[in-house]
Structures are given as structure tokens and as C-alpha cells.
Amino acid sequence: MPPKIENRIPDIVIGRLPLYLRALTRLKQEGIEVTSSHELGQRLGISSAQIRKDLSHFGGFGKQGTGYQIDFLVDKLQNVLKLDRHWKIAVIGAGNLGSAISHYRGFSDRGFEISWLFDADPDKVGTQVDRFVVRPLSELKDTLTKNHCQIAMVAVPAQHAQTVANMLVEAGIKAILNYAPINLTVPEGVMVQYIDPVVHMQHMTYYLEDK
Amino acid sequence: MPPKIENRIPDIVIGRLPLYLRALTRLKQEGIEVTSSHELGQRLGISSAQIRKDLSHFGGFGKQGTGYQIDFLVDKLQNVLKLDRHWKIAVIGAGNLGSAISHYRGFSDRGFEISWLFDADPDKVGTQVDRFVVRPLSELKDTLTKNHCQIAMVAVPAQHAQTVANMLVEAGIKAILNYAPINLTVPEGVMVQYIDPVVHMQHMTYYLEDK
Numbered sequence: 001m002p003p004k005i006e007n008r009i010p011d012i013v014i015g016r017l018p019l020y021l022r023a024l025t026r027l028k029q030e031g032i033e034v035t036s037s038h039e040l041g042q043r044l045g046i047s048s049a050q051i052r053k054d055l056s057h058f059g060g061f062g063k064q065g066t067g068y069q070i071d072f073l074v075d076k077l078q079n080v081l082k083l084d085r086h087w088k089i090a091v092i093g094a095g096n097l098g099s100a101i102s103h104y105r106g107f108s109d110r111g112f113e114i115s116w117l118f119d120a121d122p123d124k125v126g127t128q129v130d131r132f133v134v135r136p137l138s139e140l141k142d143t144l145t146k147n148h149c150q151i152a153m154v155a156v157p158a159q160h161a162q163t164v165a166n167m168l169v170e171a172g173i174k175a176i177l178n179y180a181p182i183n184l185t186v187p188e189g190v191m192v193q194y195i196d197p198v199v200h201m202q203h204m205t206y207y208l209e210d211k
Numbered sequence: 212m213p214p215k216i217e218n219r220i221p222d223i224v225i226g227r228l229p230l231y232l233r234a235l236t237r238l239k240q241e242g243i244e245v246t247s248s249h250e251l252g253q254r255l256g257i258s259s260a261q262i263r264k265d266l267s268h269f270g271g272f273g274k275q276g277t278g279y280q281i282d283f284l285v286d287k288l289q290n291v292l293k294l295d296r297h298w299k300i301a302v303i304g305a306g307n308l309g310s311a312i313s314h315y316r317g318f319s320d321r322g323f324e325i326s327w328l329f330d331a332d333p334d335k336v337g338t339q340v341d342r343f344v345v346r347p348l349s350e351l352k353d354t355l356t357k358n359h360c361q362i363a364m365v366a367v368p369a370q371h372a373q374t375v376a377n378m379l380v381e382a383g384i385k386a387i388l389n390y391a392p393i394n395l396t397v398p399e400g401v402m403v404q405y406i407d408p409v410v411h412m413q414h415m416t417y418y419l420e421d422k
Contacts, residue, residue: 018413022392043394082416089412096311101408103307106369106392110409111416148422151412158317175415177408181233181317183254191418193411197312197388198321200404201300201362202229204386205293205322207402211359 013054014081019044020051021077028070036067083111090144090173092164093155094119094127094134097179101153102130112151116143120160137167144171151175158182165192224265225292230255231262232288239281247278294322301355301384303375304366305330305338305345308390312364313341323362327354331371348378355382362386369393376403 023043027035037048037055044051055073058080078084086108091098094117102117117132118140119125125136135143144152152173156164161180168176169190176192178184181199184192234254238246248259248266255262266284269291289295297319302309305328313328328343329351330336336347346354355363363384367375372391379387380401387403389395392410395403 014417015414017417018410019394021413022407022410023394026393045394080417081413082419082421083413087412087416087419096314100307100311107409110392110413112409112412150419150422151415153408174419175412177411177415181321182237183230183234183256191415193415195406195408195411196229196233197364197406198318198323199229199233200388200406201298201323201386202232202292202294202321203226204362204388204402204404205298206225206228206291208293208298208361208385210293211361 009057013057016046016050016054017077017081019046020054021074021081021083024068024070024074024077028074033070034067035070040068078111081111085111086113087111087151088113088115088147088149090116090118090140090149090152090168091155092118092137092140092152092168093179094121094124094129095155095157098153098155099129101155102132115147115149120156137164140167141171144168144173149173152177154178154180154184156180220268224268227257227261227265228288228292230257231265232285232292232294235279235281235285235288239285244281245278246281251279289322292322296322297324298322298362299324299326299358299360301327301329301351301360301363301379302366303329303348303351303363303379304390305332305335305340306366309364309366310340312366313343326358326360331367348375351378352382355379355384360384363388365389365391365395367391 023040037051041048041051089112091101091114098117102114107114116135117129118135118137120137124134127134150173152168154161154164154176158180161178161182162184165176165184165186169186174190178192179195181196186192234251248262252259252262300323302312302325309328313325318325327346328340329346329348331348335345338345361384363379365372365375365387369391372389372393373395376387376395376397380397385401389403390406392407397403
């Protein structure tokens with residue numbers, strides 16, 4: 001990340017936009033229509049100066065003092081992040097985690113739609129998980145290619161994650177969210193982001209005291 | 212983060228140590244005994260200079276050219292991150308995600324032990340999830356205080372997450388891993404880290420092309 005050399009906005013800035021969007025959507029749900037970089041900063045633990053600097057990359061929202069129109073800023077951020085559409089997602093791995101992901105209802109109103117669930121296990125293939133029938137990996141490439149799917153979540157054991165990643169690259173996937181606790185090797189132009197709860201907890205234990 | 216003012220090592224460095232530990236453990240499992248900052252960097256997509264700089268905060272491991280003894284470095288990192296013990300973890304929320312976490316077997320060999328599962332729903336309390344009997348939130352404070360539990364995972368719906376966080380702070384929790392897509396407000400000295408798959412995907416969609 002970022003895969004595009006010509007991209008001018010620092011990736012670290014892009015990475016903060018979803019946090020701004022999440023906090024703004026929350027404020028909107030609370031019936032608030034206008035906010036400030038100060039209020040946003042307090043919610044996020046980010047300095048208001050940083051927020052103003054980040055947002056300035058995308059043109060002027062709200063002038064100094066008058067604050068941000070939340071509706072407008074939400075629309076703008078959704079547009080910048082290409083969330084003014086639904087992205088279809090393939091989930092690989094129908095174990096406990098893959099099933100939990102398949103049951104989760106919080107994706108659709110944030111721009112994503114879980115569309116397929118795949119697993120290598122013949123005993124799982126064909127079974128129903130939430131609204132999905134588990135598909136075999138043999139159908140992965142055709143299904144994702146035909147549907148121009150670009151995003152996949154990997155929820156398989158660590159020892160299978162790289163093999164699955166290779167299949168996803170073969171199938172034209174450009175963005176992988178990897179839940180397996182292993183670093184994936186992918187070609188240029190394919191993005192990988194990682195979710196590993198242990199990494200977060202090990203970060204925090206450094207600061208904990210023995211009890 | 213970091214909660215300790217006197218802590219001298221930048222938090223961003225501490226945050227990378229679990230990634231180094233994960234990659235080194237992987238190399239060890241592959242039977243490799245010695246590695247280099249170059250090899251490690253390639254695995255992690257981090258520059259070898261950065262890795263050497265980060266590790267130099269903790270004294271000299273492996274001299275230039277001779278590389279790092281993986282066993283030694285793993286022990287050292289586990290020691291620095293206080294993983295030379297098992298940290299008991301409380302999971303709040305026995306829904307699909309909380310259940311998946313309870314079933315997951317990948318915590319124990321990385322320094323953590325899921326020890327209790329709590330839920331507010333009377334229909335869930337008392338039921339068995341993996342090796343846990345779901346406990347009511349009314350038992351949260353006594354259980355965690357008595358056992359000096361310092362780490363909790365929040366896997367409840369967004370609208371309940373802050374309330375649960377307040378209860379956890381009350382119960383003496385110092386480190387919260389929050390899966391709910393909402394920013395939590397906690398007092399000084401309590402750490403929160405976030406896991407939100409949508410934030411990662413929204414980060415990547417910025418770079419995707421319409422298909």
C-alpha cells in the first residue's frame with residue numbers, strides 16, 4: 001500500500017478517512033448536523049489540526065469557525081473512498097470466524113456486501129451458512145472473475161492462507177483482508193490488510209503491570 | 212497509547228514488535244534458526260534498516276552480517292512484550308463473533324488465555340459456548356477484580372459497547388480490544404485498540420478501480 005505510484009495523498013491520510021467517516025456517521029445517527037475538527041478529534045483521539053490537514057487534501061469542507069456540515073462531509077468521504085456503491089466480497093473459510101462474518105449485518109450500510117462463502121472442506125461445501133451455500137474452492141476463480149469481484153476476506157487456518165491468497169490473485173482479487181496470523185506474499189498491485197487480535201493485545205501487554 | 216509518560220520507546224516501535232515476533236515464530240516453525248533483518252523485512256514489507264533500528268532499542272541482537280538467532284530473539288521479544296506468561300482475557304458478548312473468539316485455539320501459544328465469556332442476554336447466560344458457561348454481566352466486576360484480569364475483548368453491538376467499556380473500567384480492566392465499530396471513551400491509563408474490518412476495506416477501496 002499504496003499500489004498506485006501516482007497517488008499523491010499519503011496512504012496514512014487515506015487510512016484515517018474511514019475513521020472520520022465512522023465517527024461522522026455516528027454523530028449523524030445521534031441527530032447532530034454540524035461538527036468541528038475539535039469535536040471529531042476528541043471522539044477519535046486525533047488532534048483537530050491533523051484532521052483539518054487531512055481533510056484539506058480533498059478541498060475545503062466547512063470554513064474555520066463554522067464547522068463541518070456532517071451530511072456533506074459524509075457524502076464527500078464516501079465518494080473519495082468509493083463507497084457510493086456496494087462492493088461484493090468473497091469470504092474464504094466457513095469455520096467459526098467465516099461463519100461469524102457471514103452472519104454479521106454491519107457491512108451493507110458501510111459499502112460492502114458479503115456475496116460468496118467458500119471452503120475447501122467437502123463436509124462444509126453445500127451446507128447453508130446464514131444466507132449462503134458454501135461453495136468449493138474449485139469454483140472460486142470462475143465465480144470471482146465472472147462477477148468482477150475485487151475484494152476477499154481470508155478466514156482460513158494460517159497454514160492454508162498463502163495457498164488461498166495465490167488462488168485469489170489468480171482470480172483477479174485486488175484487495176485481501178487477511179484474518180490468518182501470517183504475512184502473505186502477493187504481487188505488485190494487490191493489497192493486503194491484516195486483522196490479528198493477538199498483535200493488538202501483545203502491543204498492550206507491553207504497558208501492563210504484573211498482578 | 213502509550214499510557215506511561217515515562218516510557219521512552221516510541222509506541223509505534225512497540226506496535227511493530229508483535230509483527231516481528233509473529234514472523235520469527237513462523238520462521239522457527241519452518242525449522243529456520245538464523246535470520247537477517249533483510250529476510251525479516253521481506254516477510255513483513257518493512258525495511259531492514261527500520262527493523263534494525265527498532266530492535267536496537269532493546270540492546271544488541273546478532274551482529275551485522277551474522278544475523279539474528281531466532282530462538283534468542285523470540286525469547287527476548289516475548290520478554291519485552293511480557294508474554295513470558297499467560298494473560299487471562301474476558302470476552303464480553305456471546306454472539307456470533309464472541310462465540311467464534313471462544314472457539315479459536317490460536318491465543319494460548321501466543322501468551323493469552325480466554326478465561327470468561329459474558330453476555331447481557333438472559334437467554335444466553337448459563338448456556339455452554341465451547342468450554343465456557345456464559346456468565347451474566349452482573350458477575351463481571353467481581354469475577355474480573357478477584358482474578359486481577361486486565362484485558363477484555365468487547366464483542367457486543369455498537370450501541371452497547373460504551374456501557375460495557377464503562378463496566379470494564381469499573382472492574383479494573385486496563386486493556387480493551389474493541390470489535391464494535393465505535394470509538395470508546397475511557398479514562399487515562401486504560402488502553403483501547405480497535406478491530407473493524409470495514410475500516411480496512413474502506414482503506415483499500417480508495418485504490419480500487421470500477422469494474
